[in-house]
Amino acid sequence: MANPIICPLCKGRLLDLPRTCPGCGGDLGGLVKLRDFANRRFNTGLRMAKAERWEEAEEAMVAALAIDPGDAEAGRVLAKIRQKSAGRRRRRPSQPD
Numbered sequence: 001m002a003n004p005i006i007c008p009l010c011k012g013r014l015l016d017l018p019r020t021c022p023g024c025g026g027d028l029g030g031l032v033k034l035r036d037f038a039n040r041r042f043n044t045g046l047r048m049a050k051a052e053r054w055e056e057a058e059e060a061m062v063a064a065l066a067i068d069p070g071d072a073e074a075g076r077v078l079a080k081i082r083q084k085s086a087g088r089r090r091r092r093p094s095q096p097d
Ligand SMILES: [Zn+2]
Pocket: 007, 008, 009, 010, 011, 012, 021, 022, 023, 024, 025, 026
């Protein structure tokens, strides 16, 4: 993630997300967990998209974006997912039974 991370305690800018803020010494463990969660949702979204499970893919990407709205890659992937899922609703490929 390229966007700057701001310490919620001292509003200092951080280059990375350490467990403890170097500026104020505050505990950033919760933020670290949140970022990990966003990354997991993003990865799940990619996996679901590959499996053509568009609804689950969209849900996961939306969650990742809600946590990190500046994540341009997640935004791009979400746009693709929505295109694909719209196309699929219009014309389902025939499936062997
Ligand atoms: Zn701080």
